[in-house]
Amino acid sequence: MLEIWLKAFHIAVLSLWAAGLVALPALIGPRGAASDDEYARRLRFTRLAFEFVISPAALFTVASGVALIFVATWETPWLAGKLAAVGGMGLLHMLIGRGLSRHARRLEAGPALRGLITLGVLVCIAAVLGFVLGKPPLPDTIFPAFMRDGRPDGFLDGIDLWGALSGGVRQIAAAGLLLPALPRILLRRRDAEAMLEDELAAVPAGEAHEEELEAGQRQAPGQDGGLEILDPVRPVEREHGEQRHGDDAVRPGRRAAPRSRHQNHLAEARERGGAAHDEGGARAPHPGAGEEGVERPPIGRVGGGDPEGAGDGEGDEHRMDRMPEQRDAAVEIAERAGLVQDGIDDVRTVHAHLVSSSSRRLRAGFLVCLAGGLGGCAGPLSTLDPAGPVADGIATLWWVMFAGAVAILVVVCALAIVPFLQARRGDAVSSRVPRDAVWLAGGGLAFPLVTLTALMLWAFVIEPIDDAALTGEEPVRIAATGRQWAWTFVHEDAPGGALALDGVMHVPAGRPVEITLASVDVIHSFWVPRLAGKRDAIPGRVNTITVRAEAPGTYAGLCAEYCGEGHAFMRLEVVAHAPEDYAAALARLVADAEAPR
């Protein structure tokens, strides 16, 4: 949990710092028509913001970032990019600081400089966010060689978190970043109070102070560069897990067995293709790591034997301490999800498994995805790519409501903004403005009543109901049962009695399928977005939903109601067969089910 708090704190101070950098260039704008008093207040205000809020925020950002680096591991390419961007923020911070001290009496900077600073700040912030959130797949060669070097295995096992933290703080202090800056900032308090006089005095006061402060602040961003220096210092290094860790969007320290060298080897292996695979596998024989040339090993402690590091529990608490009780559940999930045969025995390992299996696609798709943006309604779970009559009707409903909503929103916003424009132009209140009753009774009462009644009636008319009873067709019946965290589908029409399948449901295309929904534990919700809306499976009750797939194919579905830790991967599949093939498909499935016995 400590790591989560640290991250939250880091996010908070980073936001404050970034916000300050965005705002400061505006503050050092031209004096304009401000009176002496106002201008003096602005000076004081700006300096205070800079010295007591934004600069400390910057220091805390870097400090918490450094701490996070020690809590987690960080040999990951994008981090270097992030540090560069943070360095950029630091430089601009310094630049603004210089502006503030140089022009002690006047904060003004020219529009070009301010524009440049603002642009730089925005670029840096965008870069930081891009690196941290997007974790773009940069080549590993971006690291200097010494950072890619491995360290002896097990070197850091058992180092305690607080040791690492205090080590980090010592490093910062030793680097002369934090301590020299602090007293100066604290000492400025008196000056700040007397600042109004200072600003209005003939001789700029506190010039020396400013210089010192500036010196201190100039160093602050150097912390980012300092990281590289800090790193090789042995006692603070640690391997805290196999993850790519950043000082920002980083990962809890699961101290699985992997070592960084191992990881790097694996990373190289990935680059070279399968050639290095054996080596990676040999160094750490993780089940599941094999086939795909995993760029990172599985997450869970597969062997289960990692000793608890002394005093280190806290950092891992949210996963590690709960391991024993979660383990059983996790095994169950994995069994139900049919993943046991892959040697995966943990929810989080399921997660890791998916990471590894999808990582290539992820990397390949990354740029495409960003470039493509939001384009396209398609997607295996998209409600706007309907494949059944109900979902189709709802998609139409959506597009019509969307168009109407945009129109209404535009009109309302125009009505709100136009009076301001008129008042700014100095127009008199137009006599053409309708009377109160028109606004209230017309806009407030009649307009929504008419629109909404129309919408309601129209929705009723086209309301997509697929009910076998209405069409007179004989539906296919399937009984679905939800449990934590899987679905079971009993095909009642199967030859030779009911056929139960986990996670997959076989239906004939073009025919209504009536699914009864039950749950044996908590509430789940059955949803196949491309076919129809969702319906809850509630313990103690039986609900029904009818779906129909227009064409043969496979349609993905999921549990839509939060049902516990395995909720995110409680998926299902609907396989629609051509009607004439359905019976044969069921027979084949029955045979498959009986074959192993």
Added chain:
Amino acid sequence: MTEPGTAARRARAIRLHRALHAVWDTPPGWARLGAVNHSIVGRRFMLTALFFFVAAGLLAMLLRTQLALPLNDVLGPGAYAQVVTLHGTVMMFLFAIPFIEGMALYLLPKLLGARDLAFPRLSAFGYWCYLIGGSVVLGSIAFGAAPDGGWFMYTPLSSKPYSPGIGADVWLLGITFVEVSAIAAAVEITVTILKVRAPGMSLGRMPIMAWYLLVTALMILGGFPPLILGSVLLEVERAFGWPFFSPEKGGDPLLWQHLFWLFGHPEVYIIFLPAAGAISTILPVFARRPIVGYAWVVSAVVALGFLSFGLWVHHMFATGLPRLSLAFFSAASLLVAVPTGVQVFAWLATLAKGRPVLTLPMLYILGFFFVFVAGGLTGVMVAIVPFDEQVHDTHFVVAHLHYVLIGGFVLPILGAIYYWLPQISGRMPVFGLGKTAFWLIFAGFNITFLVMHWTGLLGMPRRVFTYEAGLGWHAPNLISSVGAFVLTMGFALVALDLFLQLRHGRSFRRDPWNAGTLEWAMPTPPASYAFASLPHVASRDPLHDDPTLPQCLAAGEGYLGRVREGRMETLVVSMVDAKPEQILVLPNQDRGPLWTALSLAVFFGALLASLYWLAPVGLVLTLVFAWRWAASGAMRADPPPEDAGRGVVLPLHVAAARPPTWWAMPFLLLADAILFSSLAFGVVFLAAFAPGWPAPSPPDLPGVAALVCAAALVGAGSAGVGAGWANRRAGIARGVARDACLAVAAVASTVALGALARLALGLAPTSHAHHAVVGALLAYVALHATVGLILSAFCLRLSLGGAISALRRSPVEIAAMWQLYTAATGLVALVLALLAPEALRPPEVVR
């Protein structure tokens, strides 16, 4: 330029200020623990709420960081569940509602032309409950023991078998504790608005904000009891195994959903209305004309209050309810757009007919128009049943609710903070840092949540801790996460701006916005007593009528422009036309509320820690402190009427027929009655619709005991009323009759308790929901009979101490109200308990 008499007037004003200050001020230091002044308590509420806002916002940033990438690993499923649950819970229960309460407590007396609230100690008590309960709920995550079932805590996921940890208990007990403060604040706000106003301020002349807050407070009284009941039932199920929600034993998970959304939907409007009230107050000021259609807006707000209780089922469209009821609730959900539309068009008309200036608060209101209307439009969409069945529980709904809550609450409230901060701090903004902040917030918000609609339409369900690539969810999630950071930067900048404004803003003379309402008719920052003397109000904008009003009030030319016997006083007026009725004497600096809240915390803490032997200790302590608190205002003789200024002579409130304390009782009982109705609804719902009924062995309730109980309850009620009647006139015989009636009421209550205990012997509450609900009914009656017994004893004690007379009669009348209520609900409860469940079961449901 100095007029004759001005100097004398100024001297008078300063003398009056010193005298009032000496009486009203709460000195810094330890005395602040006993602070009850509305300005202090209101500020505390708001600051604490803002702290929770920051905390919950950072939790949201963790969520957004985790979701930025497919299969990201910032948070695992367990941690994600805790963080997402706390984000929703803290924002709803610990930020939005308390902030509104704080704003109402701070502003109301100043808007209404009073010196303080009706029950200052009650709001202080509410604050301590909120602080303690809220800290426990938020603090739980530091130990990894936070609730993790989602903020609406659906059963059976939150029941013991599926949430064995302490997290769910933290939620149920912590939130219930916090809701005690919401109920306290709601009673406080209601009675203050109805009774503690400036003379002449009839209901039609109230500032429109007061109307909004009145409706909000009444909605809290109506909306929170179902959740309190649900939480109590669920906690009893978790702790003692009474199966209210377990389908295996005749309970029903859907009952929780009904109770939760019976609260949950009004809650949305409870959050929205005060923000809308701020808009209705601020927008006309900057449009430089009075609001268009005051009566229309007030009617719309009242209509909204009622309608909002009729649409809770639209959160349950996917649970498989009959289509007809879905159509009904769908129509009701659409209908609620009409009163909202009336308000929006009243604001638009005010802008169109005014000459608006684009100040910072106004900028936020423009942001509100875009965001909230967009949220309202998606709200209309999800009210359409088939569409909701697609997007329900997806990120579309997450986007919708953030548009409504951030658009309908956070943006207007930020505008309100910028509008009223000068009133609080006495300083004006220096520089437009706020504008940059606004644009960051506006852009960041829309980047985050506009895209999120799309994410939902692409099928991403809410509350998944991660997702794999290839579903089309990656790009929109990444955009949302980047937007969220921009949004956070905006809020950080607002914090910076507000901090600097508080320290370095430019001070101003009165009324910087040229507003017409009374909160600007005082020096800023306001003195503890708010008004040196109370105005006589003749219109909705008294400050526009008479710009010299502040000076007149400061010089003591209004009502109560003096300090007498070191008392803190304000006026009580008649409800509709605001004729002065009583002088309300207020308490200062009392640690009673703190001790009472701490004792109650012992009770809740004992339940949380499963130290059940300690829980009664907490209750007894609470009782002791509450008793001392209630007895503290007693007077041993009838006080004479006093001069209230401007030629009006009024009785003190203790000697009035219906002091504010008397008025508090009906509203408290209203909330109580809604709690009871929810319980009755639960009983009927389970008996009629739950699986597994009837019970294998129904409860064995002896008819004789039930009859005795009913008779005793009626007896206690009659005796209570009799005591009140006997007390109406002075006289020794009357006094004896009164005391005898009180004694009879106490004895009858005790007999009723005995009979209830006998009835309870026939129950096996863990065996079946039938037993459990009968047990809940009996417990409800027993609780009320116990309180009735205590009230009778309390009145008897006061009476014997000479603190009750024909004039000082309100304690007896309040007790009588309680006894009557107990008798009425007790009879209904007994009927429900004895009723055979088969009678309630619709034939087609019996399988």
